Amino acid sequence: MNDADAIIIGSGHNGLACAMMLADAGWRVLVVEKAKKPGGASKTGEITLPGFHHDLYATNIGLFLGSQIYGKFQKELHEHGLDIAVSDKPFSSVFPDGDGIGVYQDEQKTMDEFRRISEVDAEAWKQLVQEFKEVCPYLLPLMQMPLPSWTALRQVMKLYRSLGYKKSLELAKTFLQSPRHFAESRFQSEKVRALFIPWAFHLDFGPDVSAGASFPFIEPPMDHMNGMALTKGGISNLIDSMIRVVEDKGGQVILGRDVEKVITDKGRAVGVQLGDGEKLYARRGVVANVTPTQLVARLLDKEDLPSHYVRKGRSYRYGPGTMMVHLALDGPLEWKSGEEYSQFCYVHIAPYVQDVSQTYTDAINGTLPASPMLVVGQQTAVDPTRAPEGKHTLWVQVRAVPAHPHKDALGDIQPADWEHIKEQYADRVIDKLAQYAPNIKKLILARTTLSPRDLEKDNPNLVGGDSVAGSHHADQNYLFRPIPGWSRYKTPVKNLYMVGAATWPGGGMNATSGYLLAKELL
16 A cells, blocks of 8 residues: 655655646655754744744745746746745945945946946946856756756757857856856956855855856846845745645645655665654655755665765765854844945845955864854845834844864854854854944844754754755766766665755755656656
């Protein structure tokens, strides 16, 4: 007897995307989630004060809105409660001298910002946007195709024929550049360069890591063109709408039940065993929205897998950790850089390339950075429904910090388990923020700090607080993700599949792996 056609381990958005597709095709789908709240790294909670709705981790849904799953189920998702708020002031960077640079959806405003800093860099920005517009009709679909595949190869050839030999070489060169080289080769001003570096650091690319320029090349022009999109009321509303689509099609989502083991029979996945011993069986397969380390170390016996797969799964590499500081505020921040900055969805505080470089070096060497990069999310400036009238939430992503601190760059914090030092380090974060927004401390009504350990405890995919579930460096990305030879969501165990941020195309709300696997299964 079978409990479902497919059992999906984990309710992250890729697992739910897969469930939507399979249920739509008539499969009996069962999603089993360890946590009591679905969504993986996409959750909203009233974690400071009642009425203040904070996106705990992920918040930007721009990639999701460009995904195949949204294209297919857009009408149903909105019928089930999804609503979108878009900021026409997507991101900015601020600097110690009280200056800042903002990128708007408005082309003229953005050009004026760059011209105020550098006429040469304004023209360079214009050229970058033009380059992106030329390649995005070919490049973005490529990032939604399985690797390797004939489909992807044909797309590369389309891109090549469109751009020609020289431009294709330049694009390849760009993708191989470090973020620093990308910024320095295009822009003259230190401030303009600093506008791009944080985007690489949203993943795990320090300024001097090769092949880290792809995100700074793609994200700033894309946000400029489309604005930055959030889920109205919080990202959990997106997850809830996906679950309702699954349930409408006969699927089921079970929360608060931990999958302890994948059940195999003669080299084939046939079901799962839960923590309480209950066994659930699947007729067609098991889909694990997990990382390879979980798969080889927890969910399967090593006898079920080839030794080389176990070895590579155990050596899957994670990036530096992330801390989240959530604040309930009595009003908007007053930025030294100007009143306009309280309206930007993201404000990056790096402030310069060398600061991010030092932070990255410290974090990967186990040192608490003296001045970590801050991604300040002002969601209530875009979506006022997230807080009581006149009040605000503040979402501060602290990038990056070590998973296991051994030293403090300033010598002020005695290294210990994160549970004992996270509030001290959060104080350092607030002190840094106060240098750019001096009224921050008098506005704080409540604060909740989530350390790297808290991230992993809530979501086992975020090992060491790595918010994107595994390094995206070149040797663990593209067709090498998660394990060379296994980039198309299969595993050595027949009928056992893997999706999520640990698989191609990696982190972010792209919903691609879940969609592509479902297409393959169907």
